Amino acid sequence: MSKPTPLSGFPEFLPDQRFVETEVLATLARTFELHGFAGIETRAVEPLDQLLRKGETSKEVYVLRRLHEEGGGDAGIGLHFDLTVPFARYVLEHAGRLEFPFRRYQIQRAWRGERPQEGRFREFTQADIDIVGRDVLPFHHDVEVTRVMLDALRRLEFLPGLRLQVNNRKLIQGFYAGIGVEGDGVDEVMRIVDKLDKLEPGKVRAMLVEEAGVTDDQADQCLALATIHSSDDEADDGFVARVRALGVDHPLLDEGLDELAALVRGCADLADDRVRIEADLSIARGLDYYTGTVFETRLDGFESLGSICSGGRYDSLASDGRTTYPGVGISLGVSRLLVPLVQRGLVGASRVVPSAxxxxxxxxxxxxxxxxxxxxxxxxxxxxxxxxxxxxxxxxxxxxxxxxxxxxxxxxxxxxxxxxxxxxxxxxxxxxxxxxxxxxxxxxxxxxxxxxx
Amino acid sequence: MSKPTPLSGFPEFLPDQRFVETEVLATLARTFELHGFAGIETRAVEPLDQLLRKGETSKEVYVLRRLHEEGGGDAGIGLHFDLTVPFARYVLEHAGRLEFPFRRYQIQRAWRGERPQEGRFREFTQADIDIVGRDVLPFHHDVEVTRVMLDALRRLEFLPGLRLQVNNRKLIQGFYAGIGVEGDGVDEVMRIVDKLDKLEPGKVRAMLVEEAGVTDDQADQCLALATIHSSDDEADDGFVARVRALGVDHPLLDEGLDELAALVRGCADLADDRVRIEADLSIARGLDYYTGTVFETRLDGFESLGSICSGGRYDSLASDGRTTYPGVGISLGVSRLLVPLVQRGLVGASRVVPSAxxxxxxxxxxxxxxxxxxxxxxxxxxxxxxxxxxxxxxxxxxxxxxxxxxxxxxxxxxxxxxxxxxxxxxxxxxxxxxxxxxxxxxxxxxxxxxxxx
CATH class of the missing domain: 3.40.50.800 (Anticodon-binding domain)
Structure with a gap:
């Protein structure tokens, strides 16, 4: 056998690098347990119809086939591409033997056949926390789950600074309804507004008018909302006044704004110079899945990695037709975070063996x-x-x-x-x-x- | 979505059951680190030509295909079916950045598309320890690796009693050579002798003569050797004396018998009523892969599970043509051991959440x-x-x-x-x-x- 070459998208650590990962995972698990979250693991595979249920073909599922199988492999099973789909299935399958609200953490690998690039791997480790209720899950759990992840991020002292950005689907949807954008138009407008980090505001405004068919006034209002984010020189909920100043009125907007303000206020004591939390009304990714709170997280100096920690509220994480299980959770991309830091030598271990x-x-x-x-x-x-x-x-x-x-x-x-x-x-x-x-x-x-x- | 049903062969734990597994894995990792073993993980996939290199089609490899891939998936990658093949590849790939002798532990899942049955799963967790040298690896590492696993098993105090059974490929091969069985006949005789736990000795003896073509005397000698087992290497009725009493003489037999005696003697102080170690000259499984020491382990009262902890010495774990890496290691079947104990309720946790x-x-x-x-x-x-x-x-x-x-x-x-x-x-x-x-x-x-x- 000649010297093997690495497989692109399947990162591997040397022993001292793996030690760093082990320490990070142990810190995460210990923090989650301090907050009463029980650890679980799910099997690595799910039935393909579950993996593709939401039309998630963009997730590039890996399909499994036994080497000696006579055809039919495609009808079978695939590797999970995140920990949310298997967790929703786990909750339904084991609901009769779980206590609700159910707090769980899950640190496990997932696989996606995407084109590998920085921060995007074909095999990667995630650390997820979720709280799931039966029928109802009060809003204070949104605050709880955010506080738990902030606590965990604060304990990872070697990390660069980072910003946990929060938004709320109800706020956006209520605002849009208040200016007369409803129905399918909501998703279309969100899709275009999401391009603000890549395109000029003028270009986005033109697309809103031309592609989403909104009026000039509506486009201006959408852009005005999306540029609001709480900043250091104003009160934590300064963004509330700025949203109000736009003069839009809708009960769903009020509800979303109240929730977002409560979340930022409820976590303010955990923020410091390194780990910050802010309302950012441009956060749109995933709003179509989520029903309230939404999170993303940027790592200072590593913005090109995208969000390293994302999540939000699903009012229907899982349902068996009779019972609905609402949930709120956040997923930390451990590989996305660690592989660049470790491979650039920014984080390491003091020795390559455990022996003292x-x-x-x-x-x-x-x-x-x-x-x-x-x-x-x-x-x-x-x-x-x-x-x-x-x-x-x-x-x-x-x-x-x-x-x-x-x-x-x-x-x-x-x-x-x-x-x-x-x-x-x-x-x-x-x-x-x-x-x-x-x-x-x-x-x-x-x-x-x-x-x- | 209606209530999902379990997938046969893919066991999953409830939170309190997972807690037991977490404790076991933590105890194993802690013990391995106390002995200077560094933890690594390898990617879950290997190139198919590596997985099938030794004609291992019996391992029922799971082949991966991307959902949107245009053909060619079969030429690609598959899930590893153990941790030895990926570890051998890891050693070759990273040899320039490792220090030898390299002690590593690896606790990870593996996958086999076998028919599920008790103690056999399609997805399972193994805990492997290996010591690998460059060019040479002295025999004392065989004793070391055995002592480490015995120390780990002793710390799993909730386990039923168990027997670590040891044999030696050189002993068997030297004995067979000494009675005139050599070449291809060796593997054939071992294959038949291995049936002693299922068939009557008389039947095995007849097969040896008819199928392996050995003489009546040779068959009697093979059976006599295979029935020797003992934890005592020195007493007059110890296994060394009993092998010697068979009157066979061959340098390779001497070498293997010396190694086996040294191993049993070197581990005797770690044995107690619950965790025993003994020479068992009937152990044959895997002898064709291994070149010296071989291990299997039976759990008292769970003999039907087969061996829960196996391994041995490979004089050529990996080679890149220029350098050869000899290794010795043991693999503990964590799922094989735990799933039956947990599912029968023999082992559990005092609560279902971490909260005190x-x-x-x-x-x-x-x-x-x-x-x-x-x-x-x-x-x-x-x-x-x-x-x-x-x-x-x-x-x-x-x-x-x-x-x-x-x-x-x-x-x-x-x-x-x-x-x-x-x-x-x-x-x-x-x-x-x-x-x-x-x-x-x-x-x-x-x-x-x-x-x-």
Whole structure:
């Protein structure tokens, strides 16, 4: 076998890079659990009719076929392209054995056969949180789920700054209804307004008139709404006054505006310089799926990645005809976030192995003695390994250095023990039953490097 | 959408069952890291020519095809059916950036399109450990990898008893050579001897003569060897003495017998009544892949599951033509082990949510006060949730009971706080900034039930 080449769109980590990912996933899981969210995993496959139910052919589903199967594979199963479709199915399938409101987190891979590009992979890991009710789910859960994800993002201290942007489907729909845009026109107008981040406002305005068939006044109002976002120099809900100043009146607009203001207000105490939250009335993506709150998230300096954390409220996440399960959730694109940071070397690990200690080996005959030292250290939760070969001690120390192992343990012939910190060179007498490394050396640490300008 | 039905062969856990799995995987990962093994994950897919390289069509590979792909899908990629093939590819692809000997663990799902049956799934989780060298890998790593897995199995305290059975390819091959069976006959004899657990010895003996073409004496010797098993390598009736007593002489037999004795001796201190290790000279499965040590593991009372933990030594795990990477490893079938135990209710969790505390809610107006209590508890790593609705306190307590949450927190109108242990009914004054539940209540506990006789 010659040297294999990577498969485009299927990123893989080296051990130290994977350590960073493991730490991130552990931090996420721990945070979600602190908020009472139970972890689940679903199978990787769903029936194709479920995967394609919403006409999601754009998701580029991977269809499975058994190698020896006689035809018919296409009628079968495919890999899930997100964690929402399988979760909705899980809720319906197991509803009788779940307690509602059901808070769950799910950290798992998903697959899409899209053309790979930066931040877009064919295989990727997502971390989703959702709260699902039976029949009803009060609005305060929208605030809750946002606070949980903000708490998680704050704990990922190595991340660059980021902005969680919030909007509300009711607000948009009510506003449009208030200016006389209704029915199919709503989706068409949203589709065009969504191009504001790529096209000149004048061009978008022309498209609204020509393609969506709205009046000049309606187009102006749509653009005016979409340019509103709360900014640092005004109160958190300053955007409310600016929406009101547009003079549009509709009960659904009022409801959406109240919800959006409550959400921003309810999360304000979690914002800081690095992790911000703001109302952004241009956020439109996904509004056609969602029925209220909508989220997107931009990473400072990595805007080209698109949204790294998205979600919102589905008033009908799942339904079996008799019972409807409303839900609200957010999905963090772990691979989209981490792969660029790790591959550019902006985030890494302090060593490539878990071992905090290398137990040196004087000769092959003393291997069992070195093993006994390692066993004593492990019994006190100190990760370690015994040298693979009885090389000269200088070579064994370089072996530790290459791996980033901070300590080398030497057992003297007289039964005495010494441990050397190979960074400082300091060597001290030590007892395998009592010596403990500094806490920060017990496990590898996540390290960050300044981004090159 | 009507209620979905499960897909046969794709097991899924409820939240409390998934908690058990999470605990098992965390224990495994922690143990492997204590021994210096670094965690990696590989992509879920491999090129089909790699998956089918060893003629592994029996593994029932799932082939992937993009829904909109124009033909050609079959020439592409498939889901991995184990973690060894992808790991061998990973070693070759990344060899220049790895340090050898490379110790890695990998806990991941794999897929096989086999007919589902007890302990056999189409999607399943495995936990693999391997040590890989460059060009050479001394035998002491065979002992090391065995000790690591034994340490991990000992830490899974809820498991029934189990037997790690060891054999050695060199021993078998050397013995056969010593009695005159060589070349293609070796594999044929092993294939037939492997049927000893299903067929009468007399029947196996007849097959050896008729199908493998060995003499009556050779057949008797093969059967005599295969019936030897023992955890004792030194006593007069230990397996070394019993093999020697068969009077066969061959250098490869000596080498294999020495290795097997060293392995059993080197792990003896880790054996106890529950987790045993023994030489079993009937173990043949996989001998055709392996070049030395071979492992299988039986779970007491679940023998029908087959081996739940298998592996061995590959002298050529991977090779790029210039460099060969020998390896030794063991793979634990996490799903094969856990799904039967969990589905029969033999193992479970003490509650269905991570929350140790439910913060009660007097009325909707005091939600932010209840949120503040929850935030104070979480800041000291106490998982909790706030009641979803301001129901009567009796209802809120029953809500906690249904989830298994042990404590309910009440904030008095006068600013006083009380916390109730709903198991004992005891209610005491408490400070959200200081109160801590007993350690065993902080997280759900894995619970075991006696197996029904």
């Amino acid at each position: 200690v290398l137990v040196a080996l004087a000769d092959e005959e003393s291997r069992s003695a070195s093993d006994a030292i390692a066993t004593a250290l492990r019994s006190r939760d100190i990760p370690c390994e015994v040298a693979a070969a009885p090389q000269k001690f200088g070579k064994q120390i370089r072996y530790a250095e290459r791996r980033g192992i901070p300590f080398v343990w030497f057992a003297g012939a007289d039964g005495g023990h010494e441990v050397k910190d190979i960074r400082s060179g300091e060597q001290v007498a030590a007892d395998p039953a009592a010596w403990t490394p500094p806490t920060e050396d017990l496990r590898p640490q996540v390290t960050t490097n300044e981004r090159e300008q | 505390v439910l913060v009660a809610l007097a009325d909707e107006e005091s939600r932010s006060a209840s949120d503040a209590i929850a935030t104070a508890l979480r800041s000291r790593d106490i998982p909790c949730e706030v009641a979803a609705a301001p129901q009567k306190f009796g209802k809120q307590i029953r809500y906690a009971e249904r989830r298994g949450i042990p404590f309910v927190w009440f904030a008095g109108a006068d600013g006083g706080h009380e916390v109730k242990d709903i198991r004992s009914g005891e209610q005491v004054a408490a400070d959200p900034a200081a109160w801590t539940p007993p350690t065993e209540d902080l997280r759900p506990q894995v619970t075991t039930n006696e197996r029904e006789q």
